[in-house]
Amino acid sequence: MIxxxxxxxxxxxxxxxxxxxxxxKQLLRPEGLAGLKTVVGDLCLPVVLFNAFFTAHYSLSVVLTFLAVYLGFGAALLAGFALRRLAAPHGRFFPFLLTSAEGGMLGYALYGVLMGEQSGFAAVDLGQTVFAYTAFLGALTMVDGQQVSIKGMVRNIVTNKCCIGMALGILLGAAGVGQWVLSGPAGGIVTGAIFMLTAPTSALVLLIVGYELELDRSLLRPVAVTVLCRLAVMGLLLAAVSFIVFRLIPYDRSLQIALMILYALPAPFIIPLFADVGDEGKYISTTLSVHTICTVLLFAAIAAFSLT
Structure with missing residues:
Protein backbone atom coordinates (compact mmCIF):
# COMPACT_ATOMS: atom_id res chain seq x y z
CA MET A 1 0.00 0.00 0.00
CA ILE A 2 2.71 2.50 1.02
CA LYS A 25 18.87 29.46 -7.88
CA GLN A 26 17.41 31.73 -10.59
CA LEU A 27 17.45 28.86 -13.05
CA LEU A 28 14.16 30.26 -14.27
CA ARG A 29 13.73 34.03 -14.25
CA PRO A 30 10.37 35.83 -13.86
CA GLU A 31 10.17 36.57 -17.59
CA GLY A 32 10.79 32.88 -18.31
CA LEU A 33 8.06 31.93 -15.84
CA ALA A 34 5.70 34.35 -17.56
CA GLY A 35 6.44 32.60 -20.85
CA LEU A 36 5.75 29.19 -19.31
CA LYS A 37 2.45 30.46 -17.91
CA THR A 38 1.47 31.73 -21.34
CA VAL A 39 2.21 28.34 -22.92
CA VAL A 40 0.26 26.51 -20.22
CA GLY A 41 -2.65 28.97 -19.98
CA ASP A 42 -3.09 29.76 -23.67
CA LEU A 43 -2.21 26.41 -25.23
CA CYS A 44 -1.87 23.38 -22.97
CA LEU A 45 -4.80 23.93 -20.57
CA PRO A 46 -7.33 24.90 -23.28
CA VAL A 47 -6.45 21.66 -25.11
CA VAL A 48 -6.68 19.67 -21.85
CA LEU A 49 -10.14 21.13 -21.18
CA PHE A 50 -11.24 20.64 -24.77
CA ASN A 51 -10.15 17.00 -24.70
CA ALA A 52 -11.75 16.36 -21.32
CA PHE A 53 -15.18 17.55 -22.45
CA PHE A 54 -14.78 16.35 -26.05
CA THR A 55 -14.35 12.76 -24.84
CA ALA A 56 -16.74 12.94 -21.89
CA HIS A 57 -19.96 10.93 -21.68
CA TYR A 58 -22.91 13.27 -21.10
CA SER A 59 -25.72 12.15 -18.88
CA LEU A 60 -28.01 13.20 -16.04
CA SER A 61 -25.15 12.65 -13.59
CA VAL A 62 -23.08 15.38 -15.31
CA VAL A 63 -25.94 17.90 -14.96
CA LEU A 64 -26.57 16.88 -11.36
CA THR A 65 -22.89 17.14 -10.45
CA PHE A 66 -22.65 20.55 -12.14
CA LEU A 67 -25.56 21.92 -10.09
CA ALA A 68 -24.31 20.43 -6.82
CA VAL A 69 -20.77 21.79 -7.27
CA TYR A 70 -21.93 25.23 -8.42
CA LEU A 71 -24.45 25.70 -5.60
CA GLY A 72 -22.01 24.29 -3.04
CA PHE A 73 -19.34 26.83 -3.94
CA GLY A 74 -22.00 29.55 -3.80
CA ALA A 75 -22.79 28.52 -0.22
CA ALA A 76 -19.06 28.56 0.59
CA LEU A 77 -18.77 32.13 -0.76
CA LEU A 78 -21.63 33.26 1.48
CA ALA A 79 -20.00 31.50 4.43
CA GLY A 80 -16.77 33.36 3.65
CA PHE A 81 -18.51 36.74 3.90
CA ALA A 82 -20.15 35.69 7.16
CA LEU A 83 -16.85 34.53 8.70
CA ARG A 84 -14.42 37.11 7.32
CA ARG A 85 -13.88 38.76 10.71
CA LEU A 86 -11.94 35.65 11.71
CA ALA A 87 -9.11 36.71 9.39
CA ALA A 88 -9.11 40.40 10.38
CA PRO A 89 -7.52 42.63 9.20
CA HIS A 90 -7.38 40.53 6.01
CA GLY A 91 -11.10 39.93 5.67
CA ARG A 92 -11.47 41.67 2.31
CA PHE A 93 -10.31 38.69 0.26
CA PHE A 94 -11.04 35.99 2.86
CA PRO A 95 -14.36 34.93 1.22
CA PHE A 96 -12.61 34.26 -2.10
CA LEU A 97 -9.98 32.07 -0.46
CA LEU A 98 -12.82 30.00 1.02
CA THR A 99 -14.54 29.04 -2.23
CA SER A 100 -14.00 27.73 -5.77
CA ALA A 101 -10.83 25.76 -6.61
CA GLU A 102 -7.74 25.77 -8.80
CA GLY A 103 -8.98 23.05 -11.13
CA GLY A 104 -7.19 24.16 -14.28
CA MET A 105 -3.70 24.70 -12.91
CA LEU A 106 -3.71 21.84 -10.39
CA GLY A 107 -6.84 19.67 -10.40
CA TYR A 108 -6.34 18.09 -13.82
CA ALA A 109 -2.65 17.53 -13.11
CA LEU A 110 -3.32 15.66 -9.85
CA TYR A 111 -6.22 13.68 -11.27
CA GLY A 112 -4.09 12.72 -14.27
CA VAL A 113 -1.27 11.48 -12.03
CA LEU A 114 -3.71 9.40 -10.03
CA MET A 115 -5.99 8.02 -12.76
CA GLY A 116 -3.74 8.04 -15.83
CA GLU A 117 -6.16 10.31 -17.76
CA GLN A 118 -7.71 13.72 -17.17
CA SER A 119 -11.16 13.58 -18.74
CA GLY A 120 -12.77 12.15 -15.59
CA PHE A 121 -12.10 15.40 -13.73
CA ALA A 122 -14.19 17.36 -16.23
CA ALA A 123 -17.46 16.24 -14.64
CA VAL A 124 -16.68 18.12 -11.42
CA ASP A 125 -14.65 20.94 -12.97
CA LEU A 126 -17.53 22.12 -15.15
CA GLY A 127 -19.46 23.48 -12.15
CA GLN A 128 -16.29 24.95 -10.65
CA THR A 129 -15.21 26.72 -13.85
CA VAL A 130 -18.62 28.24 -14.55
CA PHE A 131 -18.87 29.35 -10.92
CA ALA A 132 -15.39 30.92 -11.06
CA TYR A 133 -16.21 33.02 -14.13
CA THR A 134 -19.69 34.08 -13.00
CA ALA A 135 -20.53 34.37 -9.29
CA PHE A 136 -16.90 34.32 -8.08
CA LEU A 137 -15.66 37.03 -10.46
CA GLY A 138 -18.84 39.05 -10.02
CA ALA A 139 -18.38 39.20 -6.24
CA LEU A 140 -14.64 39.82 -6.62
CA THR A 141 -15.17 42.85 -8.86
CA MET A 142 -17.73 44.27 -6.42
CA VAL A 143 -15.27 43.98 -3.54
CA ASP A 144 -12.61 45.56 -5.74
CA GLY A 145 -14.88 48.56 -6.36
CA GLN A 146 -15.53 47.80 -10.01
CA GLN A 147 -18.91 47.95 -11.68
CA VAL A 148 -20.43 44.52 -12.19
CA SER A 149 -22.35 43.81 -15.37
CA ILE A 150 -23.63 40.76 -17.14
CA LYS A 151 -21.86 42.00 -20.26
CA GLY A 152 -18.54 42.14 -18.42
CA MET A 153 -18.90 38.63 -17.00
CA VAL A 154 -19.85 37.27 -20.43
CA ARG A 155 -16.81 39.02 -21.91
CA ASN A 156 -14.55 37.36 -19.31
CA ILE A 157 -15.92 33.96 -20.31
CA VAL A 158 -15.86 34.30 -24.09
CA THR A 159 -12.37 35.80 -24.20
CA ASN A 160 -10.74 33.30 -21.85
CA LYS A 161 -8.96 30.60 -23.86
CA CYS A 162 -9.64 27.91 -21.25
CA CYS A 163 -13.36 28.68 -21.35
CA ILE A 164 -13.28 28.62 -25.15
CA GLY A 165 -11.61 25.20 -25.12
CA MET A 166 -14.13 23.92 -22.58
CA ALA A 167 -17.10 25.33 -24.52
CA LEU A 168 -15.95 23.78 -27.81
CA GLY A 169 -15.39 20.45 -26.09
CA ILE A 170 -18.87 20.52 -24.54
CA LEU A 171 -20.58 21.47 -27.81
CA LEU A 172 -18.84 18.80 -29.85
CA GLY A 173 -18.91 16.18 -27.11
CA ALA A 174 -22.59 16.64 -26.23
CA ALA A 175 -23.46 16.52 -29.95
CA GLY A 176 -21.77 13.13 -30.21
CA VAL A 177 -19.00 14.37 -32.51
CA GLY A 178 -16.32 13.34 -30.04
CA GLN A 179 -17.30 9.68 -29.91
CA TRP A 180 -17.87 9.63 -33.68
CA VAL A 181 -14.41 11.06 -34.45
CA LEU A 182 -12.57 8.88 -31.94
CA SER A 183 -14.21 5.70 -33.19
CA GLY A 184 -13.46 6.53 -36.84
CA PRO A 185 -10.30 6.25 -38.93
CA ALA A 186 -9.10 9.69 -37.80
CA GLY A 187 -9.39 8.79 -34.12
CA GLY A 188 -5.77 7.77 -33.74
CA ILE A 189 -4.52 10.95 -35.41
CA VAL A 190 -6.68 13.19 -33.22
CA THR A 191 -5.73 11.31 -30.04
CA GLY A 192 -2.03 11.46 -30.90
CA ALA A 193 -2.10 15.19 -31.65
CA ILE A 194 -3.95 15.96 -28.43
CA PHE A 195 -1.59 13.76 -26.42
CA MET A 196 1.46 15.63 -27.74
CA LEU A 197 -0.03 18.92 -26.50
CA THR A 198 -1.35 17.69 -23.16
CA ALA A 199 1.42 15.31 -22.05
CA PRO A 200 3.74 17.99 -20.57
CA THR A 201 0.93 19.93 -18.90
CA SER A 202 1.03 18.26 -15.48
CA ALA A 203 4.81 18.64 -15.14
CA LEU A 204 4.77 22.29 -16.29
CA VAL A 205 1.89 23.18 -13.97
CA LEU A 206 3.56 21.63 -10.92
CA LEU A 207 6.85 23.33 -11.79
CA ILE A 208 5.08 26.72 -11.94
CA VAL A 209 3.22 26.10 -8.68
CA GLY A 210 6.47 25.10 -6.97
CA TYR A 211 8.21 28.23 -8.29
CA GLU A 212 5.50 30.43 -6.76
CA LEU A 213 5.35 28.72 -3.35
CA GLU A 214 6.08 31.51 -0.89
CA LEU A 215 5.68 31.53 2.89
CA ASP A 216 5.61 34.77 4.91
CA ARG A 217 5.96 33.91 8.61
CA SER A 218 4.48 37.22 9.74
CA LEU A 219 1.15 36.18 8.20
CA LEU A 220 0.97 32.65 9.55
CA ARG A 221 -1.84 33.36 12.07
CA PRO A 222 -4.42 34.77 9.62
CA VAL A 223 -3.22 32.33 6.97
CA ALA A 224 -3.63 29.38 9.33
CA VAL A 225 -7.15 30.56 10.23
CA THR A 226 -8.03 30.92 6.54
CA VAL A 227 -6.65 27.51 5.56
CA LEU A 228 -8.34 25.74 8.49
CA CYS A 229 -11.67 27.41 7.66
CA ARG A 230 -11.35 26.38 4.02
CA LEU A 231 -10.49 22.79 4.94
CA ALA A 232 -13.55 22.65 7.21
CA VAL A 233 -15.89 24.16 4.58
CA MET A 234 -14.53 21.95 1.78
CA GLY A 235 -14.87 18.88 4.00
CA LEU A 236 -18.53 19.71 4.60
CA LEU A 237 -19.08 20.30 0.87
CA LEU A 238 -17.44 16.98 -0.03
CA ALA A 239 -19.72 15.13 2.38
CA ALA A 240 -22.87 17.01 1.31
CA VAL A 241 -22.27 16.85 -2.47
CA SER A 242 -21.26 13.19 -2.35
CA PHE A 243 -24.37 12.34 -0.33
CA ILE A 244 -26.70 14.21 -2.69
CA VAL A 245 -25.14 13.02 -5.94
CA PHE A 246 -24.84 9.35 -5.00
CA ARG A 247 -28.34 9.27 -3.57
CA LEU A 248 -29.66 10.16 -7.03
CA ILE A 249 -27.22 8.26 -9.27
CA PRO A 250 -25.31 4.98 -8.86
CA TYR A 251 -22.02 5.23 -6.98
CA ASP A 252 -19.08 5.95 -9.29
CA ARG A 253 -15.63 5.52 -7.77
CA SER A 254 -13.85 7.72 -10.34
CA LEU A 255 -16.39 10.51 -9.75
CA GLN A 256 -15.88 10.18 -5.99
CA ILE A 257 -12.11 10.54 -6.43
CA ALA A 258 -12.63 13.56 -8.69
CA LEU A 259 -14.80 15.19 -6.00
CA MET A 260 -12.18 14.43 -3.34
CA ILE A 261 -9.47 16.09 -5.42
CA LEU A 262 -11.71 19.08 -6.22
CA TYR A 263 -12.37 19.84 -2.56
CA ALA A 264 -8.72 19.28 -1.61
CA LEU A 265 -7.52 22.02 -3.99
CA PRO A 266 -6.55 25.56 -2.97
CA ALA A 267 -8.58 28.58 -4.02
CA PRO A 268 -8.20 29.83 -7.62
CA PHE A 269 -4.89 31.44 -8.48
CA ILE A 270 -6.73 34.07 -10.58
CA ILE A 271 -7.56 36.40 -7.67
CA PRO A 272 -4.60 38.78 -8.27
CA LEU A 273 -5.37 38.76 -12.01
CA PHE A 274 -8.86 40.22 -11.63
CA ALA A 275 -8.52 42.44 -8.55
CA ASP A 276 -6.18 45.10 -7.24
CA VAL A 277 -4.96 43.16 -4.20
CA GLY A 278 -2.51 45.85 -3.06
CA ASP A 279 -0.97 45.07 0.33
CA GLU A 280 -3.11 41.93 0.57
CA GLY A 281 -1.00 40.22 -2.11
CA LYS A 282 1.34 38.54 0.40
CA TYR A 283 -1.60 37.28 2.49
CA ILE A 284 -3.22 35.78 -0.62
CA SER A 285 -0.02 34.19 -1.99
CA THR A 286 0.98 32.79 1.43
CA THR A 287 -2.51 31.32 1.92
CA LEU A 288 -2.44 29.71 -1.52
CA SER A 289 1.07 28.36 -0.85
CA VAL A 290 0.17 26.84 2.52
CA HIS A 291 -3.00 25.28 1.13
CA THR A 292 -1.06 23.87 -1.83
CA ILE A 293 1.15 22.03 0.65
CA CYS A 294 -2.01 20.77 2.40
CA THR A 295 -3.32 19.65 -1.00
CA VAL A 296 -0.24 17.49 -1.56
CA LEU A 297 -0.74 15.87 1.86
CA LEU A 298 -4.43 15.30 1.14
CA PHE A 299 -3.52 13.90 -2.25
CA ALA A 300 -1.45 11.20 -0.50
CA ALA A 301 -4.58 10.19 1.44
CA ILE A 302 -6.69 10.22 -1.75
CA ALA A 303 -4.08 8.08 -3.50
CA ALA A 304 -4.28 5.56 -0.67
CA PHE A 305 -8.10 5.57 -0.96
CA SER A 306 -7.87 4.97 -4.72
CA LEU A 307 -5.88 1.80 -4.10
CA THR A 308 -8.29 0.25 -1.58
Whole structure:
Protein backbone atom coordinates (compact mmCIF):
# COMPACT_ATOMS: atom_id res chain seq x y z
CA MET A 1 0.00 0.00 0.00
CA ILE A 2 2.71 2.50 1.02
CA UNK A 3 4.93 2.00 -2.04
CA UNK A 4 2.22 2.69 -4.66
CA UNK A 5 1.18 5.85 -2.77
CA UNK A 6 4.80 7.03 -2.65
CA UNK A 7 5.12 6.32 -6.38
CA UNK A 8 2.20 8.68 -7.08
CA UNK A 9 3.04 11.40 -4.56
CA UNK A 10 6.83 11.57 -4.89
CA UNK A 11 6.88 12.91 -8.50
CA UNK A 12 4.56 15.73 -7.42
CA UNK A 13 6.76 16.64 -4.46
CA UNK A 14 9.88 16.50 -6.65
CA UNK A 15 8.37 18.79 -9.31
CA UNK A 16 7.18 21.27 -6.69
CA UNK A 17 10.63 21.17 -5.12
CA UNK A 18 12.27 21.63 -8.51
CA UNK A 19 10.13 24.70 -9.10
CA UNK A 20 11.27 26.15 -5.77
CA UNK A 21 14.91 25.42 -6.65
CA UNK A 22 14.43 27.15 -10.01
CA UNK A 23 13.33 30.30 -8.19
CA UNK A 24 16.02 30.28 -5.50
CA LYS A 25 18.87 29.46 -7.88
CA GLN A 26 17.41 31.73 -10.59
CA LEU A 27 17.45 28.86 -13.05
CA LEU A 28 14.16 30.26 -14.27
CA ARG A 29 13.73 34.03 -14.25
CA PRO A 30 10.37 35.83 -13.86
CA GLU A 31 10.17 36.57 -17.59
CA GLY A 32 10.79 32.88 -18.31
CA LEU A 33 8.06 31.93 -15.84
CA ALA A 34 5.70 34.35 -17.56
CA GLY A 35 6.44 32.60 -20.85
CA LEU A 36 5.75 29.19 -19.31
CA LYS A 37 2.45 30.46 -17.91
CA THR A 38 1.47 31.73 -21.34
CA VAL A 39 2.21 28.34 -22.92
CA VAL A 40 0.26 26.51 -20.22
CA GLY A 41 -2.65 28.97 -19.98
CA ASP A 42 -3.09 29.76 -23.67
CA LEU A 43 -2.21 26.41 -25.23
CA CYS A 44 -1.87 23.38 -22.97
CA LEU A 45 -4.80 23.93 -20.57
CA PRO A 46 -7.33 24.90 -23.28
CA VAL A 47 -6.45 21.66 -25.11
CA VAL A 48 -6.68 19.67 -21.85
CA LEU A 49 -10.14 21.13 -21.18
CA PHE A 50 -11.24 20.64 -24.77
CA ASN A 51 -10.15 17.00 -24.70
CA ALA A 52 -11.75 16.36 -21.32
CA PHE A 53 -15.18 17.55 -22.45
CA PHE A 54 -14.78 16.35 -26.05
CA THR A 55 -14.35 12.76 -24.84
CA ALA A 56 -16.74 12.94 -21.89
CA HIS A 57 -19.96 10.93 -21.68
CA TYR A 58 -22.91 13.27 -21.10
CA SER A 59 -25.72 12.15 -18.88
CA LEU A 60 -28.01 13.20 -16.04
CA SER A 61 -25.15 12.65 -13.59
CA VAL A 62 -23.08 15.38 -15.31
CA VAL A 63 -25.94 17.90 -14.96
CA LEU A 64 -26.57 16.88 -11.36
CA THR A 65 -22.89 17.14 -10.45
CA PHE A 66 -22.65 20.55 -12.14
CA LEU A 67 -25.56 21.92 -10.09
CA ALA A 68 -24.31 20.43 -6.82
CA VAL A 69 -20.77 21.79 -7.27
CA TYR A 70 -21.93 25.23 -8.42
CA LEU A 71 -24.45 25.70 -5.60
CA GLY A 72 -22.01 24.29 -3.04
CA PHE A 73 -19.34 26.83 -3.94
CA GLY A 74 -22.00 29.55 -3.80
CA ALA A 75 -22.79 28.52 -0.22
CA ALA A 76 -19.06 28.56 0.59
CA LEU A 77 -18.77 32.13 -0.76
CA LEU A 78 -21.63 33.26 1.48
CA ALA A 79 -20.00 31.50 4.43
CA GLY A 80 -16.77 33.36 3.65
CA PHE A 81 -18.51 36.74 3.90
CA ALA A 82 -20.15 35.69 7.16
CA LEU A 83 -16.85 34.53 8.70
CA ARG A 84 -14.42 37.11 7.32
CA ARG A 85 -13.88 38.76 10.71
CA LEU A 86 -11.94 35.65 11.71
CA ALA A 87 -9.11 36.71 9.39
CA ALA A 88 -9.11 40.40 10.38
CA PRO A 89 -7.52 42.63 9.20
CA HIS A 90 -7.38 40.53 6.01
CA GLY A 91 -11.10 39.93 5.67
CA ARG A 92 -11.47 41.67 2.31
CA PHE A 93 -10.31 38.69 0.26
CA PHE A 94 -11.04 35.99 2.86
CA PRO A 95 -14.36 34.93 1.22
CA PHE A 96 -12.61 34.26 -2.10
CA LEU A 97 -9.98 32.07 -0.46
CA LEU A 98 -12.82 30.00 1.02
CA THR A 99 -14.54 29.04 -2.23
CA SER A 100 -14.00 27.73 -5.77
CA ALA A 101 -10.83 25.76 -6.61
CA GLU A 102 -7.74 25.77 -8.80
CA GLY A 103 -8.98 23.05 -11.13
CA GLY A 104 -7.19 24.16 -14.28
CA MET A 105 -3.70 24.70 -12.91
CA LEU A 106 -3.71 21.84 -10.39
CA GLY A 107 -6.84 19.67 -10.40
CA TYR A 108 -6.34 18.09 -13.82
CA ALA A 109 -2.65 17.53 -13.11
CA LEU A 110 -3.32 15.66 -9.85
CA TYR A 111 -6.22 13.68 -11.27
CA GLY A 112 -4.09 12.72 -14.27
CA VAL A 113 -1.27 11.48 -12.03
CA LEU A 114 -3.71 9.40 -10.03
CA MET A 115 -5.99 8.02 -12.76
CA GLY A 116 -3.74 8.04 -15.83
CA GLU A 117 -6.16 10.31 -17.76
CA GLN A 118 -7.71 13.72 -17.17
CA SER A 119 -11.16 13.58 -18.74
CA GLY A 120 -12.77 12.15 -15.59
CA PHE A 121 -12.10 15.40 -13.73
CA ALA A 122 -14.19 17.36 -16.23
CA ALA A 123 -17.46 16.24 -14.64
CA VAL A 124 -16.68 18.12 -11.42
CA ASP A 125 -14.65 20.94 -12.97
CA LEU A 126 -17.53 22.12 -15.15
CA GLY A 127 -19.46 23.48 -12.15
CA GLN A 128 -16.29 24.95 -10.65
CA THR A 129 -15.21 26.72 -13.85
CA VAL A 130 -18.62 28.24 -14.55
CA PHE A 131 -18.87 29.35 -10.92
CA ALA A 132 -15.39 30.92 -11.06
CA TYR A 133 -16.21 33.02 -14.13
CA THR A 134 -19.69 34.08 -13.00
CA ALA A 135 -20.53 34.37 -9.29
CA PHE A 136 -16.90 34.32 -8.08
CA LEU A 137 -15.66 37.03 -10.46
CA GLY A 138 -18.84 39.05 -10.02
CA ALA A 139 -18.38 39.20 -6.24
CA LEU A 140 -14.64 39.82 -6.62
CA THR A 141 -15.17 42.85 -8.86
CA MET A 142 -17.73 44.27 -6.42
CA VAL A 143 -15.27 43.98 -3.54
CA ASP A 144 -12.61 45.56 -5.74
CA GLY A 145 -14.88 48.56 -6.36
CA GLN A 146 -15.53 47.80 -10.01
CA GLN A 147 -18.91 47.95 -11.68
CA VAL A 148 -20.43 44.52 -12.19
CA SER A 149 -22.35 43.81 -15.37
CA ILE A 150 -23.63 40.76 -17.14
CA LYS A 151 -21.86 42.00 -20.26
CA GLY A 152 -18.54 42.14 -18.42
CA MET A 153 -18.90 38.63 -17.00
CA VAL A 154 -19.85 37.27 -20.43
CA ARG A 155 -16.81 39.02 -21.91
CA ASN A 156 -14.55 37.36 -19.31
CA ILE A 157 -15.92 33.96 -20.31
CA VAL A 158 -15.86 34.30 -24.09
CA THR A 159 -12.37 35.80 -24.20
CA ASN A 160 -10.74 33.30 -21.85
CA LYS A 161 -8.96 30.60 -23.86
CA CYS A 162 -9.64 27.91 -21.25
CA CYS A 163 -13.36 28.68 -21.35
CA ILE A 164 -13.28 28.62 -25.15
CA GLY A 165 -11.61 25.20 -25.12
CA MET A 166 -14.13 23.92 -22.58
CA ALA A 167 -17.10 25.33 -24.52
CA LEU A 168 -15.95 23.78 -27.81
CA GLY A 169 -15.39 20.45 -26.09
CA ILE A 170 -18.87 20.52 -24.54
CA LEU A 171 -20.58 21.47 -27.81
CA LEU A 172 -18.84 18.80 -29.85
CA GLY A 173 -18.91 16.18 -27.11
CA ALA A 174 -22.59 16.64 -26.23
CA ALA A 175 -23.46 16.52 -29.95
CA GLY A 176 -21.77 13.13 -30.21
CA VAL A 177 -19.00 14.37 -32.51
CA GLY A 178 -16.32 13.34 -30.04
CA GLN A 179 -17.30 9.68 -29.91
CA TRP A 180 -17.87 9.63 -33.68
CA VAL A 181 -14.41 11.06 -34.45
CA LEU A 182 -12.57 8.88 -31.94
CA SER A 183 -14.21 5.70 -33.19
CA GLY A 184 -13.46 6.53 -36.84
CA PRO A 185 -10.30 6.25 -38.93
CA ALA A 186 -9.10 9.69 -37.80
CA GLY A 187 -9.39 8.79 -34.12
CA GLY A 188 -5.77 7.77 -33.74
CA ILE A 189 -4.52 10.95 -35.41
CA VAL A 190 -6.68 13.19 -33.22
CA THR A 191 -5.73 11.31 -30.04
CA GLY A 192 -2.03 11.46 -30.90
CA ALA A 193 -2.10 15.19 -31.65
CA ILE A 194 -3.95 15.96 -28.43
CA PHE A 195 -1.59 13.76 -26.42
CA MET A 196 1.46 15.63 -27.74
CA LEU A 197 -0.03 18.92 -26.50
CA THR A 198 -1.35 17.69 -23.16
CA ALA A 199 1.42 15.31 -22.05
CA PRO A 200 3.74 17.99 -20.57
CA THR A 201 0.93 19.93 -18.90
CA SER A 202 1.03 18.26 -15.48
CA ALA A 203 4.81 18.64 -15.14
CA LEU A 204 4.77 22.29 -16.29
CA VAL A 205 1.89 23.18 -13.97
CA LEU A 206 3.56 21.63 -10.92
CA LEU A 207 6.85 23.33 -11.79
CA ILE A 208 5.08 26.72 -11.94
CA VAL A 209 3.22 26.10 -8.68
CA GLY A 210 6.47 25.10 -6.97
CA TYR A 211 8.21 28.23 -8.29
CA GLU A 212 5.50 30.43 -6.76
CA LEU A 213 5.35 28.72 -3.35
CA GLU A 214 6.08 31.51 -0.89
CA LEU A 215 5.68 31.53 2.89
CA ASP A 216 5.61 34.77 4.91
CA ARG A 217 5.96 33.91 8.61
CA SER A 218 4.48 37.22 9.74
CA LEU A 219 1.15 36.18 8.20
CA LEU A 220 0.97 32.65 9.55
CA ARG A 221 -1.84 33.36 12.07
CA PRO A 222 -4.42 34.77 9.62
CA VAL A 223 -3.22 32.33 6.97
CA ALA A 224 -3.63 29.38 9.33
CA VAL A 225 -7.15 30.56 10.23
CA THR A 226 -8.03 30.92 6.54
CA VAL A 227 -6.65 27.51 5.56
CA LEU A 228 -8.34 25.74 8.49
CA CYS A 229 -11.67 27.41 7.66
CA ARG A 230 -11.35 26.38 4.02
CA LEU A 231 -10.49 22.79 4.94
CA ALA A 232 -13.55 22.65 7.21
CA VAL A 233 -15.89 24.16 4.58
CA MET A 234 -14.53 21.95 1.78
CA GLY A 235 -14.87 18.88 4.00
CA LEU A 236 -18.53 19.71 4.60
CA LEU A 237 -19.08 20.30 0.87
CA LEU A 238 -17.44 16.98 -0.03
CA ALA A 239 -19.72 15.13 2.38
CA ALA A 240 -22.87 17.01 1.31
CA VAL A 241 -22.27 16.85 -2.47
CA SER A 242 -21.26 13.19 -2.35
CA PHE A 243 -24.37 12.34 -0.33
CA ILE A 244 -26.70 14.21 -2.69
CA VAL A 245 -25.14 13.02 -5.94
CA PHE A 246 -24.84 9.35 -5.00
CA ARG A 247 -28.34 9.27 -3.57
CA LEU A 248 -29.66 10.16 -7.03
CA ILE A 249 -27.22 8.26 -9.27
CA PRO A 250 -25.31 4.98 -8.86
CA TYR A 251 -22.02 5.23 -6.98
CA ASP A 252 -19.08 5.95 -9.29
CA ARG A 253 -15.63 5.52 -7.77
CA SER A 254 -13.85 7.72 -10.34
CA LEU A 255 -16.39 10.51 -9.75
CA GLN A 256 -15.88 10.18 -5.99
CA ILE A 257 -12.11 10.54 -6.43
CA ALA A 258 -12.63 13.56 -8.69
CA LEU A 259 -14.80 15.19 -6.00
CA MET A 260 -12.18 14.43 -3.34
CA ILE A 261 -9.47 16.09 -5.42
CA LEU A 262 -11.71 19.08 -6.22
CA TYR A 263 -12.37 19.84 -2.56
CA ALA A 264 -8.72 19.28 -1.61
CA LEU A 265 -7.52 22.02 -3.99
CA PRO A 266 -6.55 25.56 -2.97
CA ALA A 267 -8.58 28.58 -4.02
CA PRO A 268 -8.20 29.83 -7.62
CA PHE A 269 -4.89 31.44 -8.48
CA ILE A 270 -6.73 34.07 -10.58
CA ILE A 271 -7.56 36.40 -7.67
CA PRO A 272 -4.60 38.78 -8.27
CA LEU A 273 -5.37 38.76 -12.01
CA PHE A 274 -8.86 40.22 -11.63
CA ALA A 275 -8.52 42.44 -8.55
CA ASP A 276 -6.18 45.10 -7.24
CA VAL A 277 -4.96 43.16 -4.20
CA GLY A 278 -2.51 45.85 -3.06
CA ASP A 279 -0.97 45.07 0.33
CA GLU A 280 -3.11 41.93 0.57
CA GLY A 281 -1.00 40.22 -2.11
CA LYS A 282 1.34 38.54 0.40
CA TYR A 283 -1.60 37.28 2.49
CA ILE A 284 -3.22 35.78 -0.62
CA SER A 285 -0.02 34.19 -1.99
CA THR A 286 0.98 32.79 1.43
CA THR A 287 -2.51 31.32 1.92
CA LEU A 288 -2.44 29.71 -1.52
CA SER A 289 1.07 28.36 -0.85
CA VAL A 290 0.17 26.84 2.52
CA HIS A 291 -3.00 25.28 1.13
CA THR A 292 -1.06 23.87 -1.83
CA ILE A 293 1.15 22.03 0.65
CA CYS A 294 -2.01 20.77 2.40
CA THR A 295 -3.32 19.65 -1.00
CA VAL A 296 -0.24 17.49 -1.56
CA LEU A 297 -0.74 15.87 1.86
CA LEU A 298 -4.43 15.30 1.14
CA PHE A 299 -3.52 13.90 -2.25
CA ALA A 300 -1.45 11.20 -0.50
CA ALA A 301 -4.58 10.19 1.44
CA ILE A 302 -6.69 10.22 -1.75
CA ALA A 303 -4.08 8.08 -3.50
CA ALA A 304 -4.28 5.56 -0.67
CA PHE A 305 -8.10 5.57 -0.96
CA SER A 306 -7.87 4.97 -4.72
CA LEU A 307 -5.88 1.80 -4.10
CA THR A 308 -8.29 0.25 -1.58
Missing amino acids: LPVVQMVLPIVLLLGLGTVCRK
